[in-house]
Amino acid sequence: MLEKKQPPLVHEFFLRYAGDIKRFLTWKVGEDDAADLTQQVYLRALEHSNLGTVRQPRAFLLRIAANLVVDTYRWRKTRAPQDDAPLPNPEEIQEPAPGPEARVSGHMELQRFRSLLAELPAPSRHAFLLNRVDGLTHAEIAERLGISRKSVERHILKALRYLQDRMAD
Numbered sequence: 577m578l579e580k581k582q583p584p585l586v587h588e589f590f591l592r593y594a595g596d597i598k599r600f601l602t603w604k605v606g607e608d609d610a611a612d613l614t615q616q617v618y619l620r621a622l623e624h625s626n627l628g629t630v631r632q633p634r635a636f637l638l639r640i641a642a643n644l645v646v647d648t649y650r651w652r653k654t655r656a657p658q659d660d661a662p663l664p665n666p667e668e669i670q671e672p673a674p675g676p677e678a679r680v681s682g683h684m685e686l687q688r689f690r691s692l693l694a695e696l697p698a699p700s701r702h703a704f705l706l707n708r709v710d711g712l713t714h715a716e717i718a719e720r721l722g723i724s725r726k727s728v729e730r731h732i733l734k735a736l737r738y739l740q741d742r743m744a745d
Contacts, residue, residue, distance in 0.1 A: 585627050585628070586618065586621045586622050586624075586627060589621065589627075589630075589633040589634075589636075589637060590617075590618050590621065590637070592633070592634075593633065593634045593637050593638075594614065596634060596637075596638065597614055597617055597637055597638065597641050598610055598611070598614050600638055600641055600642075601613045601614055601617075601641055601644075601645065604641075604642075604645045605645055605648055609648065613641065613644050613645070613648065614641075616644050617637055617640045617641050617644060620640045620643075620644070621636070621637060621640060685743075688743070689739070689743065692738070692739055692742050692743065693705075693739070695738075695742075696734075696735055696738060696739075697734075699721070699723075699731050700731040700732070700734045700735040700738075701735060702721065702731075703717050703721065703728050703731035703732050703735070704731065704732050704735035704736070704739075706720065706721075707728075707732050714728045714729055714732070
């Protein structure tokens with residue numbers, strides 16, 4: 577019977593002291609984490625088995641908040657150091673230049689792809705290029721070509737299957 581009364585009691589405590597808890601947590605961990613930890617305080621208070629015996633609800637909730645702050649600091653401290661390391665700028669990463677064989681092979685593969693594109697029926701080729709090269713959505717292609725979205729999907733799928741099958745040969 578006590579369990580049925582507990583959530584309203586937690587809710588009452590929380591409504592009364594939520595501002596104090598949020599200010600405390602903001603002071604301890606910053607505004608970004610304070611909102612999440614405030615919700616965690618509420619959840620932990622709900623887990624408490626005997627809230628009816630709590631004489632000082634504000635102190636009780638602030639103790640839960642302080643424990644969560646400690647848990648947060650411990651988690652941050654034990655987290656792998658590389659998690660905090662800044663990621664390199666992708667523009668600054670230099671990949672090794674491909675060798676002459678790789679360049680020739682890539683050029684030949686590109687030529688083969690272009691010739692296979694030329695073999696496609698014009699509607700399929702056009703829908704495929706508008707989608708993959710120009711980045712248009714199926715709806716935008718349908719509007720531009722004056723066909724249904726379903727037709728656009730069929731044309732693109734037909735082109736993809738044809739190119740995949742022929743490039744694998």
